[in-house]
Structure formats: C-alpha cells, structure tokens
Amino acid sequence: MLRIWDVVPTCLPLVVRRCHACASGRFRANGKFRVNAHHKLIDAWLLALCAGCGETTKLTVLERVNVRSIRPGLLDRLHDNDPFLTAELLQDPAVQRRNRIALDWDNAWRLEIGEPDHLDSEGIDVAVRFPVTSPSRSSAEPG
Template structure:
C-alpha cells in the first residue's frame, strides 16, 4: 500500500443563521428566520433593498438591509433583476453572510448542520495508505472540524484526537487546536490509515 487517496468534500451549510431580534409583537428576544424574499424600493434614482426575515413565533417581519440609498447607476441590471425576482441563489448568499448580519443585529444564532458532497480527485481505495480530504466551503459554518470528521467518517472524536497525538492525523494549514475550530475553506486533512483495522470502512465513509 502506498500513495494518497485524495477526496474533495464540498460542504454546504443547510440552515441559514438566525438573527435574534427583540420582537415588538410577541415580546422578548426571538429568532427570526429568513423568508427568502427581498423587498426592493426602486422608485426614484435611489434604490433600497432588504432581505425579509420573520419571527419564528408570530411571523412579524424584520428587514436585513442589503442596499441602502444606492444610486441606480451603481447597480448592475442583472443584480437588480435578481433582487426583484427573489433569486434563491442571491438570497442564500446574503442569508449566510453572518458578518453583515452581526453588523446589523449583534446576536446571531448559527447552525452546524451541513450537507457534504464527496468526490475522489486522485488515487484508488485499494492502494491508499493516506487519506487526504480537501475541504471546500462557499459559506462559512460553525461546525467544528472534529465534529464534521467524526460524523462523516463514523469515528469518535476521541479517536481523532488519539490519531492526531500519534501524528497519524494532520491538518493543513496547521493551527493550535485546529480540530476544535470551525471547518474552513481550503483546509486539508491527512489521515494515515496503514495500521488501522477499519481502514476500508473509513475510506468508504470518506467517499472513496
């Protein structure tokens, strides 16, 4: 056995972050869910656009500002059309923009659920000594790397830690406690499986 089995994991967060808003209808701090719809005010030369959120309990609405008093000249017609037609890809992109949301709300709840698409880039399962996982994330997630690996590979987090301590698992780029931090775009995880009894099971789970 020699060589690497290189697999790309494309990770797509499933549930959009929810801002916590002081709901003036039902009272108290409540999570608001993205409706997937925009509100666009494009009457004059100035354009405002918001992504509409709704209280999970009472349906009260809150507007997440996307464009504010923007000059019509500065907006690409395709983008305006996407806003006006509630384009789902554009709504998805804004709904996962946690940084912009936090700037407007302060408190935002994030969800760790993701869908993972697995695709072999190089190597074969029979000859692989080292499993190499390349992570691709278009949107950020709060899901910790060890939880992602444990869930997808069906191995415990304590075993992941043991593999790391024995230097059979490495994370690139390296960082202190990288396993305990959220999974990041461009991360590569390498696991040396030569001496592991369940090598085939791990490789299958990884998508090989």
C-alpha cells in the first residue's frame, strides 16, 4: 500500500545573507514591506531582520517599475503587508536572483505522516510529496 507523506511548511524559511553589523548570516522576513513612489515609478522592498542583532535589511521586490506595469493587486498586497505575499516573494527565483539570497529551510517544515499506526506495518511504500510553490513571477519583470 502506498502512503503519501506530505512536507508541510511550518514557518517562513530564513534568508541567507551576511549581516554587515554582526557575524550572523541569517535574516528573518518580518512580513513588512516598504513602498516608495517617485511620480509613476515604484520601488518596493521586503524587510527582513538579522537573526543575530536585529539589523534591518531590505530585499528589492520592485525597482523603478512603472505603476501601470505592476500586476493588478500587487500594490494593495504590498500596502497591506500580506503575509502570503512574503512567502511568495521569498520563493520567487527572480527576487532571489536580484537580491543574491538563498533560503534556509531548516526547521521551516515538518513531515506529515498521517496515522502513526500505519508505521507498524512492514513493507509500506512511501512517497514524499513536496508543496507546490507557485512561481509568482512579477509581471513587472522586463523579461
């Protein structure tokens, strides 16, 4: 019998980035965004705090993007500090590339193995299923 074990995210992964103020190499997204508008050009950052000293770093989400080319709803979600948007953006390859960051998933997931009594039976087949991450590429990306 095939059992499906699910990998379930339990919290946001840490951002791997060297802190300028201390020796820590991990930042935790605090779920807040900063948005600046210059005329019709928008800058947006995801804020993260150093796990060691609490220093704030800014991860670029939008850089001088014309307000009209931003995908519908994104600005509202930025202004609302949408927690799901934080998770989306952290896993967005374009955001990771632009900010030269990687993610540290240690302790950010657990394995959902269902009813424990199934573990007593011998010779079960197990498939581990990973969550589907939506490649939420910003429509503002030039290409």
